[in-house]
Amino acid sequence: ALVCMLWFALDLRNVDHPDESWLYVVEYALLDHLDLHLRYSDGRDQRFLSGDREPYAARSVDHRHFNFALKLPIGQHVRSLLRVQTESSVQVPIAIYSDHAFLETHQRSQLGLGLYYGVLIGLLLYNLLIFLSVRDRSYPYYIGYVALFGLALACLNGISYQVLWPAWPRWDDAVLLLAIGGSLTCMVLFTNSFLDLPQRHPKLPRVLRIAAWALGVITLASPFISYRHAILLETASVFLLAILMIGAGFSAWRHGYRPAYYFLLAWSFMVAGIVVYACVSFGMLPKNFFTEYGIQFGSGIEMVLLSLGLAYRFKLLREQNLQLQLEATERLEIRVAERTSELNQ
Numbered sequence: 001a002l003v004c005m006l007w008f009a010l011d012l013r014n015v016d017h018p019d020e021s022w023l024y025v026v027e028y029a030l031l032d033h034l035d036l037h038l039r040y041s042d043g044r045d046q047r048f049l050s051g052d053r054e055p056y057a058a059r060s061v062d063h064r065h066f067n068f069a070l071k072l073p074i075g076q077h078v079r080s081l082l083r084v085q086t087e088s089s090v091q092v093p094i095a096i097y098s099d100h101a102f103l104e105t106h107q108r109s110q111l112g113l114g115l116y117y118g119v120l121i122g123l124l125l126y127n128l129l130i131f132l133s134v135r136d137r138s139y140p141y142y143i144g145y146v147a148l149f150g151l152a153l154a155c156l157n158g159i160s161y162q163v164l165w166p167a168w169p170r171w172d173d174a175v176l177l178l179a180i181g182g183s184l185t186c187m188v189l190f191t192n193s194f195l196d197l198p199q200r201h202p203k204l205p206r207v208l209r210i211a212a213w214a215l216g217v218i219t220l221a222s223p224f225i226s227y228r229h230a231i232l233l234e235t236a237s238v239f240l241l242a243i244l245m246i247g248a249g250f251s252a253w254r255h256g257y258r259p260a261y262y263f264l265l266a267w268s269f270m271v272a273g274i275v276v277y278a279c280v281s282f283g284m285l286p287k288n289f290f291t292e293y294g295i296q297f298g299s300g301i302e303m304v305l306l307s308l309g310l311a312y313r314f315k316l317l318r319e320q321n322l323q324l325q326l327e328a329t330e331r332l333e334i335r336v337a338e339r340t341s342e343l344n345q
Contacts, residue, residue: 181219273298
């Protein structure tokens with residue numbers, strides 16, 4: 001496996017702040033191993049180990065981000081040396097907080113994430129109930145997409161390790177790969193069903209079936225290849241599929257399929273969220289609440305729009321069925337009238 005190792009040195013001094021308790025926080029949840037060495041000015045040494053392949057209990061505070069407790073009274077000085085070793089993308093945003101500032105800052109992000117996952121759970125339950133009543137095959141693909149994509153983001157945010165399996169450090173990487181691949185596969189199948197492509201574009205369904213099979217193979221093989229190669233394959237698949245999905249949506253829209261408007265609008269927000277997140281990762285945009293959680297904003301709006309699109313699609317199908325029933329009833333009445341006339345003659 002290709003492993004990246006970096007060292008970060010930082011000198012800290014409390015000049016005149018009244019707080020003595022501080023937290024050294026690394027605000028990225030997918031780093032494998034963190035090794036922090038502290039040398040205080042009074043000669044004391046401390047060492048902390050953390051990471052998503054280390055026990056969750058090693059964190060000083062129960063939080064999704066890696067954190068280490070410091071004692072810095074006024075006039076105290078400490079030299080820190082952080083070693084980062086990981087197979088994932090290397091993002092090491094380091095922040096130093098007083099206990100009060102940490103609580104204030106991260107309370108807003110926790111509230112935002114809670115709202116996001118609440119919306120996802122609401123959409124899951126709502127569409128599951130609709131599926132149980134209408135049995136439209138588009139709904140299981142949508143439900144699978146929402147559930148697996150939400151699980152993938154929970155891994156990216158560090159929530160899955162904090163809440164679901166804190167005793168199993170190595171699960172996060174495997175679950176993340178399986179969730180990303182599974183959500184993309186469900187999205188491809190949903191696209192084919194939702195846009196009713198076999199009736200409108202006979203070649204596109206074949207392309208989508210090949211894409212679904214390829215994603216399935218990548219997903220099942222991901223636990224057996226290096227994490228870095230697997231995540232690169234799946235990341236590349238996201239951008240290729242975004243082009244394919246938007247192309248399929250435009251094709252259905254040009255053929256007069258009105259629910260495709262919801263599909264295109266939904267994917268526009270999703271792609272915008274992915275681009276913003278990528279720009280933050282590469283340092284092209286400043287990191288703040290709105291840019292850091294661009295994927296959450298984009299995917300949340302996307303899933304709501306897709307749910308509205310499903311409801312609109314069901315409404316159109318019901319209207320078409322009623323129209324067919326009316327036409328069949330009218331034809332039957334005409335035939336009965338003609339037959340009655342023939343019998344009378």
